[in-house]
Amino acid sequence: MVDELQFKDDSSPWEHWKRDSNDYIQWVEDKKGKDRVSYPFVTGKGMTVTQGDVMPEGKIVPVRKTEEVEV
Numbered sequence: 481m482v483d484e485l486q487f488k489d490d491s492s493p494w495e496h497w498k499r500d501s502n503d504y505i506q507w508v509e510d511k512k513g514k515d516r517v518s519y520p521f522v523t524g525k526g527m528t529v530t531q532g533d534v535m536p537e538g539k540i541v542p543v544r545k546t547e548e549v550e551v
Contacts, residue, residue: 486511
């Protein structure tokens with residue numbers, strides 16, 4: 481998922497993908513960034529930010545955490 485605040489206009493991502501799928505994938509990865517935020521089950525305990533990897537196209541890769549930073 482990409483945060484809606486990362487977009488600058490209302491252009492269609494689908495149209496971008498149809499035009500150039502490889503450029504679209506790079507564009508989406510740039511929008512996502514590397515930070516992955518997760519929250520504990522108990523509220524009020526803050527959040528954890530981990531660094532994610534770029535997802536290879538067409539592969540299913542199990543999720544693995546690399547480094548956790550308490551915020």
